Amino acid sequence: MTFGEVEAIKVADLMLFQQTGEHLTDLETIVLQGSWHKKTYSDIAQEANFNEDYIRGTIGLELWRKLSEAVGERVEKRNFRTALERCWQKLETGALDHQAHVKPSLENVTNSREIARPEIEDFFYHTLAQPGCLIRIKAPWQMGKTTLMNKGLYYREKQRDRIARLSLRLAESSDFASLENFVLWFCLSVTEILGEENKVEQHWQSKLGNNKVKCMTYFEKYLLTAETPLVLALDDLDRIFSYSQIAGEFLGILRTLHEQAKTRPIWQKLRLILVHTEVYDQLQINQSPFNAGTQIKIPDFTPREVYQVAEKNGLSWTEEQVQKLMNLVGGHPYLVQQAFYYLTQRGLTLENLLNHATDESGLYGNHLRRYRQYLQQHSPDGIEVLKTVVSAESPVEFTTLQEKEQAQKFYNLGLFRFENHKVLMRYPLYQDYFQQRSEERRVGVGHAVCMA
Structure with a gap:
């Protein structure tokens, strides 16, 4: 057996799990895959639709640091292959404990220091057991959306359901080039995850109809033929929102797939989970999956x-x-x-x-910079709204439609909260951080601050 890309990712995942109890994230996997193929950070970032500085300075830097601690030697982008191959050789010869779970199972993902939240989890499990259900897990970044999703998938896995978990972060830029490209990627990915025979290209060439019809008939003919239900979880759904030429059509397909269960028994086998932070609002009400099914919000800890x-x-x-x-x-x-x-x-x-909570190099540095970089890239028009709320001594009431829309957007992201129709920062941490960045810019300290 030779050491290749798949083995490298499995070894990296195992070493991290043994060291930290956590598995590779989707973005860390993307960085590893891109680095294996000798892609630059710029290429990796472009394909993943992320800022290059974020991929290089946050995801990449943290990945190499964690791997260095896990394998006991300095690991960098230039030498990770040889470092992981040495670990792989030790695993093959029994010099390292394999622990029999190289790739993350759903059970391992849910075993952490997470506390049980029965009111949320029990409702989620009950809803997920309903034939033909559609569940939307909506919450700001890092609130535990993926953790909750994985708990639900593990629960259904124990009931012998077939499980397909797909993150849209795994799609490449070329997959978003057209609706056909993306639907083909979607169907092929689900097929591969389920371990079914790949009939996607053959089906597309032999069938009449548009991409929506072909997607629906492909599921019917190849993915929903088993007796057991199929639980399909789409994580990071927000990624498609920036591709306006295909976002509305694909989201409409998801709505259509869900609604088939109302009239056709075969579609009652499909249970859809959509995981997202924002809401794509450029759709007619009867075409959007965001006003169908059941929404689950994740509240703060008490x-x-x-x-x-x-x-x-x-x-x-x-x-x-x-x-x-x-x-x-x-x-x-x-x-x-x-x-x-x-x-x-x-x-x-x-x-x-x-x-020191707001320090750039502190424990919340990555979390806070992520917001700042997002604002720079995606919401430059909202900076004035943010500045108004950050500098206010009391809750702010906006009057224009544009201001209200920006406030709602920042609420979805988790930066704002509402109090009697007025707006204030969600946490003092955010207020302090952005106030400090604004002050640094005013006195000429620092460079890449968001209040630009």
């Missing part, structure tokens, strides 16, 4: 849940300590869990964490 996270990390916190952390980050699941990681694994004190 003080009790933050206390439970502390216990999961071996800490016995007081009510005052819980409140201090929540006064900074609210109950944002990722921000709370990141805090406890640094408190328990990096030796940070709570006071030190609170005092």
Whole structure:
């Protein structure tokens, strides 16, 4: 057996899991795949529809750092092949413990320091058991959408359902060139994930009708013939939104596939899960999947849940300590869990964490920069709206339609919250960060700040 791209990704995933208890993310996998094919960060970023600085300086840098710690030697883009091959050789000879689960299973994904949230999870599981269901998991970045999705998939996997989890981040730029290209990629990807024989090209060439009809008939003929239900989860659905020439048509296809279950029994086998942050609003109401099915929102942790996270990390916190952390980050699941990681694994004190939370090199640096870079790339017209809310001492009421639309967009992203139809920053962390970046620009400190 020779060492190739597939083996490299499996080894990287195993080493990270053994070191951290976490698997490769979709973006980390994309960086590894691109690096294996000797693509530049610019090419990888363009194909993944991300900013090059984010791919290079955030995803890539963190990936090589984690791999270096996991394998015990310096790993970089230029030498990761040889480093991972050495690990692979040790695995093959038994010098390293294989642990029998190289590739992430749904069970492994759900086994972490996540606390149980039965009110959300039980409702999700109940809804997912309904024939022909469509479930939309909507929440801002890093709220736990993918974690919840994986828990649902693992639950249905135990019921012997067929599972197809597909992230739109895995599609390349060429797949978005036309609706036909993208629907072909979609059908082929689901086919490969399910391990079915590839009949996509043959079906497209032999059948009449448009892409919507061909997609529907392909599912009927090849993917829905088994007796067991098919749970199809589409993660990172937002990625298609920037491709306006195909977004509306593909989202309309998803709505059509779901509605088939109302009149045709074969389509009751399909259960759709759509995972997204924003909402594509350029569709007619009867064509959009975003007003069909059931929406599940992920709320912030309550003080009790933050206390439970502390216990999961071996800490016995007081009510005052819980409140201090929540006064900074609210109950944002990722921000709370990141805090406890640094408190328990990096030796940070709570006071030190609170005092340096907005530092560019601090524990929330990547999270905060992601917002800043997104605003620079996708919402330059919304900067004034953001500046108004950041600098305000009380909630802001916007009056123009454009301002209200921008405020709603920032609400979906998780930057804003509403209070009696007025707007304020969602967390003090965000308010402090953007205030500091604005002040730095005013006095001429720093460069790539968002208040530009």
